Amino acid sequence: MSRAARDYVRSLLKKMEASEETEGQDLFYLWGEGRFGENWRYADSTTVLCAASMAVRPKAYLEIGVRRGRSVAVVGALCPDCAIYGFDLWMADYAGAANPGPDFVRGELRNVGHTGEVTLVSGDSRTTVPSFLAQHPGLFFDVINVDGDHSVAGASRDLANVLPRLKVGGVIVFDDVISAPALMRVWQWFVREDDRYRTWEFTDAGAGIAVAVRVAQ
Secondary structure (H helix, E strand, O other): OOHHHHHHHHHHHOOOOOOHHHHHHHHHHHHHHHHHOOOOOOOOHHHHHHHHHHHHOOOEEEEEOOOOOHHHHHHHHHOOOOEEEEEEOOOOOHHHOOOOOHHHHHHHHHHOOOOOOEEEEEOOHHHHHHHHHHHOOOOOEEEEEEOOOOOHHHHHHHHHHHHHHEEEEEEEEEEOOOOOOHHHHHHHHHHHOOOOEEEEEEOOOOOOEEEEEEOOO
16 A cells, blocks of 8 residues: 555556556556655555565466456566466457457566566456366466456356465455445455455555455465
């Protein structure tokens, strides 16, 4: 929630292709600091992933809902050797914004200095994620970011598919728990009420973000 995390994210966005979304994020950070001062406390998926990457130093990262690659770029920049696994439909003009696809994301990762393995899978995560994981039974992850289907059924299925592959000591990130309120209930069912996790949520501003550390098998 620190200014240092926001400053790092802002510096990273400048290395990526500009879009309305990245420019809006930068302006929002500037507005918040201007309105509330440099000690303004705020968190979103990119600042959380910045902190998680610095703390955990992931060797393997999984993301559902890659889009233009802002989130994977944060992890890739801080952990250049990390193996990145991303799943997305890459629907054209998703949420009214351009959604260029896997090759664009690979380019963004190169732009921020990532040199590790990149696996990007196109298709519906309800089928692609369990199929991929079944083909890689020994693959586990240090950090997982779920930001895909925002329906109760879709988000529930995504969490159910990936949580068994989160390492003890690993971090799970779950976005939009305020902008899509039903997702908070999903988070409670699958993570907050499970004693194997220690959870934290930021719901004071923005889209809302939930994060947890797995502390037991």
